[in-house]
Amino acid sequence: xxxxxxxxxxxxxxDAWWRAANYLSxxxxxxxxxxxxxxxxxxxxLKPRLLGHWGTTPGLNFLYAHLNRAIVAHDVSVLYVAxxxxxxxxxxxxAWLDGTYSEVYPAIGQDADGMRRLFKQFSFPGGIPSHxxxxxxxxxxxxGELGYSLAHAxxxxxxxxxxxxxxxxxxxxxxxxxxxxxxxxNKFLNPVHDGAVLPILHLxxxxxxxxxxxxxxxxxxxxxxxxxxxxxxxxxxxxDPRAMHRLxxxxxxxxxxxxRAIQAEARSAGFGGRPRWPMIVLRSPKGWTxxxxxxxxxxxxxxxxxxxxxxxxERDGHLALLDTWLRSYAPAELFDEAGAPRAALRALAPSGxxxxxxxxxxxxxxxxxxxxxxxxxxxxxxxxxxGALRAESTRVQGQYLREVMRANMHNFRLFSPDETTSNRWxxxxxxxxxxxxxxxxxxDEHIAADGRVMEMLxxxxxxxxxxxxxxxxxxxMFSCYEAFIHIVDSMVNQHAKWLKAAAAIAWRRPVASxxxxxxSHVWRQDHNGASHQDPGFIDHVLNKKAEIVRVYxxxxxxxxxxxxxxxxxxRNRINVIVAGKQPAEQWLDMAAASAHCARGIxxxxxxxxxxxxxxxxxxxCAGDVPTLEALAAAQLLYEHFADLKLRVINVVDLMxxxxxxxxxxxxxxxxxxxxxxxxxxxxxxxxxYPALIHRLTYRRSNHANLHVHxxxxxxxxxxxxxxxxxxxxxxxxxxxxxxxRVPALAPARAAARQFVAARLDAHRRHIEQYGIDLPEILxxxxxxxxx
Numbered sequence: 152x153x154x155x156x157x158x159x160x161x162x163x164x165x166d167a168w169w170r171a172a173n174y175l176s177x178x179x180x181x182x183x184x185x186x187x188x189x190x191x192x193x194x195x196x197l198k199p200r201l202l203g204h205w206g207t208t209p210g211l212n213f214l215y216a217h218l219n220r221a222i223v224a225h226d227v228s229v230l231y232v233a234x235x236x237x238x239x240x241x242x243x244x245x246a247w248l249d250g251t252y253s254e255v256y257p258a259i260g261q262d263a264d265g266m267r268r269l270f271k272q273f274s275f276p277g278g279i280p281s282h283x284x285x286x287x288x289x290x291x292x293x294x295g296e297l298g299y300s301l302a303h304a305x306x307x308x309x310x311x312x313x314x315x316x317x318x319x320x321x322x323x324x325x326x327x328x329x330x331x332x333x334x335x336x337n338k339f340l341n342p343v344h345d346g347a348v349l350p351i352l353h354l355x356x357x358x359x360x361x362x363x364x365x366x367x368x369x370x371x372x373x374x375x376x377x378x379x380x381x382x383x384x385x386x387x388x389x390x391d392p393r394a395m396h397r398l399x400x401x402x403x404x405x406x407x408x409x410x411r412a413i414q415a416e417a418r419s420a421g422f423g424g425r426p427r428w429p430m431i432v433l434r435s436p437k438g439w440t441x442x443x444x445x446x447x448x449x450x451x452x453x454x455x456x457x458x459x460x461x462x463x464x465e466r467d468g469h470l471a472l473l474d475t476w477l478r479s480y481a482p483a484e485l486f487d488e489a490g491a492p493r494a495a496l497r498a499l500a501p502s503g504x505x506x507x508x509x510x511x512x513x514x515x516x517x518x519x520x521x522x523x524x525x526x527x528x529x530x531x532x533x534x535x536x537x538g539a540l541r542a543e544s545t546r547v548q549g550q551y552l553r554e555v556m557r558a559n560m561h562n563f564r565l566f567s568p569d570e571t572t573s574n575r576w577x578x579x580x581x582x583x584x585x586x587x588x589x590x591x592x593x594x595d596e597h598i599a600a601d602g603r604v605m606e607m608l609x610x611x612x613x614x615x616x617x618x619x620x621x622x623x624x625x626x627x628m629f630s631c632y633e634a635f636i637h638i639v640d641s642m643v644n645q646h647a648k649w650l651k652a653a654a655a656i657a658w659r660r661p662v663a664s665x666x667x668x669x670x671s672h673v674w675r676q677d678h679n680g681a682s683h684q685d686p687g688f689i690d691h692v693l694n695k696k697a698e699i700v701r702v703y704x705x706x707x708x709x710x711x712x713x714x715x716x717x718x719x720x721x722r723n724r725i726n727v728i729v730a731g732k733q734p735a736e737q738w739l740d741m742a743a744a745s746a747h748c749a750r751g752i753x754x755x756x757x758x759x760x761x762x763x764x765x766x767x768x769x770x771x772c773a774g775d776v777p778t779l780e781a782l783a784a785a786q787l788l789y790e791h792f793a794d795l796k797l798r799v800i801n802v803v804d805l806m807x808x809x810x811x812x813x814x815x816x817x818x819x820x821x822x823x824x825x826x827x828x829x830x831x832x833x834x835x836x837x838x839x840y841p842a843l844i845h846r847l848t849y850r851r852s853n854h855a856n857l858h859v860h861x862x863x864x865x866x867x868x869x870x871x872x873x874x875x876x877x878x879x880x881x882x883x884x885x886x887x888x889x890x891x892r893v894p895a896l897a898p899a900r901a902a903a904r905q906f907v908a909a910r911l912d913a914h915r916r917h918i919e920q921y922g923i924d925l926p927e928i929l930x931x932x933x934x935x936x937x938x
Contacts, residue, residue: 517660770784
């Protein structure tokens with residue numbers, strides 16, 4: 152760097168900012184009134200419930216103050232990601248100090264009354280959470296759950312060449328599995344076209360009630376660990392503020408010089424190998440600058456400082472101790488008569504969008520640009536007659552995504568834990584490779600430093616990368632085996648909560664949806680066995696708010712194309728698409744598929760025999776394999792009962808089953824009754840757990856006549872059709888279920904039972920002898936809705 156080292160006067164200003172942020176942070180935890188302590192502190196000035204987390208906050212404020220100085224000195228754009236999310240009062244305090252908070256929340260001005268409002272709202276009914284949340288300007292990271300900060304940081308840095316993401320990793324957070332694997336994200340960051348991530352491991356020594364792992368290993372061992380991860384570690388350690396200010400300022404100057412040099416070389420000479428990016432280890436006392444002792448026990452530098460250092464205010468001496476602590480920051484020196492930060496303090500802040508709390512990447516919807524999307528019809532299959540063609544639906548989807556990638560090479564990426572090829576998205580590798588900036592050997596295929604297919608065998612990493620990528624203004628899609636997407640259940644929870652909260656914040660702009668393809672699904676895991684069989688992610692997602700989640704079960708390639716195009720155009724959603732990758736029957740041409748997907752549910756007239764008449768029974772289906780079995784059951788019914796009036800309904804959008812008050816896609820009762828009737832038997836073949844269909848439809852008038860067949864935790868390594876037999880969703884069981892419930896077919900029930908028993912017995916004997924399904928199953932084709 153050519154810039155001179157920070158002057159003593161500059162470091163005094165940094166210290167003043169730090170003291171102001173610490174004062175504002177403590178004030179949020181404690182004060183209901185008297186924000187500037189211009190009166191003697193009294194019980195009436197305190198909140199009735201003291202909530203918040205002090206321990207990590209002074210360290211976060213220390214880093215924020217120093218990053219402010221560095222941004223101005225080096226003219227860089229920095230996004231601040233706070234892993235210790237319960238340091239929320241610190242991020243709020245800094246956003247108020249630099250003016251952003253008052254810009255987005257005008258009622259909380261930069262004056263005494265605004266400060267009072269700022270204090271009152273924190274962890275208060277009708278106010279804001281105690282952690283860094285969507286309400287916090289400058290944040291893309293929901294801090295209520297630990298482990299995801301570094302993955303989010305790297306996601307934000309991909310395709311963002313002008314951005315440095317300063318990611319503070321708490322030493323408690325560093326013990327989580329998702330964070331531990333996130334250190335390896337540096338093997339995917341390309342300095343030519345990506346931004347930089349500056350990890351800052353904040354060691355303050357303690358979690359809620361005990362020591363942290365990384366704070367209790369020798370410094371040399373910690374340095375070796377970070378070096379082994381591929382970083383160049385710099386240590387800033389101590390508890391004396393003056394010495395720490397100088398050390399941190401010099402260290403930031405050094406690491407920013409390293410980052411600039413890495414990027415300058417790569418962008419001028421081209422990518423020349425994986426760089427060793429710098430990272431910082433900050434070791435400072437927990438609860439730094441707080442009360443050293445409370446009730447005769449050490450506080451600063453111990454686990455006791457984790458939450459509220461001085462808790463029971465009714466105890467003797469506690470009010471006086473709090474008063475002394477708050478006044479130690481000298482608020483009169485920091486804020487003027489009106490209560491605004493003094494001019495010298497404001498001068499430290501960067502201006503405009505250089506303020507970390509106003510960084511555009513923290514409000515990604517404002518940067519979002521629509522994808523250039525091809526017409527799905529270009530990739531549609533010519534199915535001919537329904538069921539005449541067999542194809543791999545997700546392979547067709549992959550061809551569509553190839554062209555999406557080709558047209559959006561700066562703002563679209565695909566993410567998958569080593570399953571892009573397995574789930575039949577191979578075509579995307581024709582336009583972009585798998586990304587890796589680590590060593591590439593001569594025999595490797597489809598791997599390049601500038602690849603846009605992000606694969607690492609960690610669902611946590613892929614999910615975190617994609618969330619960070621979306622929240623900073625880009626688009627993407629996640630392909631995963633259905634059973635293993637459960638690994639990120641909790642991350643999906645947090646993202647759904649973020650979207651819900653952000654939708655109610657006027658200045659937060661809508662972001663691209665979080666889109667999943669779940670393939671290698673439960674009904675085609677005959678070779679992997681029970682470990683790969685779990686369709687329950689659908690149930691998990693449907694516990695989230697209706698305005699956020701969507702679940703689609705396209706039965707063939709053309710419906711999958713229509714659904715994928717819709718999902719990539721959507722905003723602020725979590726879209727779950729479940730589709731098989733194995734060769735399967737194709738049912739609808741593109742026009743019919745588009746119309747069917749637009750409705751989300753509909754009668755397949757070509758598959759039913761009722762026509763315009765009231766049916767004797769309804770055969771419904773959702774999912775590709777259930778659709779196949781339902782149609783095979785319908786054909787059996789036509790072969791045995793020529794006069795049976797059957798209606799076949801296919802469900803693509805699972806949300807249509809709910810009433811409109813439960814979900815915006817829900818069908819009104821009259822429309823639902825027109826489809827499913829009000830009194831006829833309904834046999835429903837469903838992809839997942841049957842209870843979910845009952846849960847979605849229990850308010851409907853014909854619910855008592857609804858009989859759902861789905862996955863019931865049976866099956867292991869067996870044949871594809873046997874998976875349906877073991878779970879009672881096979882064509883023979885569906886055939887029998889209709890016969891048992893149609894009154895006019897009562898005389899035929901005994902014969903039907905014998906027929907079904909005989910076919911299932913033949914099936915069992917055949918697979919146990921030959922290891923494959925019966926020829927009549929393998930060669931089955933749809934013949935039409937007739938005998």
